Amino acid sequence: MPRVNLVDITGKIVGKIILPEEIFSAKVNLGLEALAVKVYLANQRTAGAKTKTRSEVNRTKAKWFRQKHTGRARHGSRTANIFVGGGVAHGPTGEQNFELKMSQKMRKAALFSVLTERLKNKQILILDGLEKIKPKTSQMVKVLENLQPKADRPRAEKILIVLPEKLDNVIRAARNIEGVNLEQAGLLNTYLVLNNQQLVIMKESLDILKKTFLKKSQ
Numbered sequence: 001m002p003r004v005n006l007v008d009i010t011g012k013i014v015g016k017i018i019l020p021e022e023i024f025s026a027k028v029n030l031g032l033e034a035l036a037v038k039v040y041l042a043n044q045r046t047a048g049a050k051t052k053t054r055s056e057v058n059r060t061k062a063k064w065f066r067q068k069h070t071g072r073a074r075h076g077s078r079t080a081n082i083f084v085g086g087g088v089a090h091g092p093t094g095e096q097n098f099e100l101k102m103s104q105k106m107r108k109a110a111l112f113s114v115l116t117e118r119l120k121n122k123q124i125l126i127l128d129g130l131e132k133i134k135p136k137t138s139q140m141v142k143v144l145e146n147l148q149p150k151a152d153r154p155r156a157e158k159i160l161i162v163l164p165e166k167l168d169n170v171i172r173a174a175r176n177i178e179g180v181n182l183e184q185a186g187l188l189n190t191y192l193v194l195n196n197q198q199l200v201i202m203k204e205s206l207d208i209l210k211k212t213f214l215k216k217s218q
Helices: 030-044 104-120 137-147 168-174 190-194 205-213
Strands: 003-008 013-018 124-128 159-163 180-184 198-202
Touching: 030 104, 030 190, 104 124, 104 190, 104 205, 137 168, 159 168, 168 180, 198 205
Parallel strands: 003 124, 124 198, 159 180, 159 198
Antiparallel strands: 003 013
């Protein structure tokens, strides 16, 4: 089982903690991670494009010219799609469904894969005591400065703080800091993890991860 340092908000190591092996020592599957990201982004997409059919075009419906004795092919109104200004045939309707599906087992495997990868790359910190922080941006900035060593590696551009539940004081302290994102442990997904260079997981969030993703029915 992976053992990592438990750090407080001052950046001091206060002990060791054992991480759940099923989540943080899983098989790394880059293809599955890519698929999970594709499904996530597709399911965020909404249909915005819409074209008018010939019945919706604001144009006269009168017959363009008489049926016979003109030497030309017969035509009805000028709303037909073959005419400039006419309706569009088989165009987007604004009701397209871009949803993709992925089994729960595959979603979990992808999430465990990327968490394992982040842990191997030392991009995960387990934090204790953040729930006691005051709802002030300056305090959260100080905490993040304590957690990110300036010498051994460059600062992460984007940081994901994983909360055990909705904590208003933490949210208010972090919401105005550029590059800092927050998510509850039970809602964690592969895209969120990959979209942030550093993960700060509150100690209490580990129990939520186990309850959410390691159910007996799995």
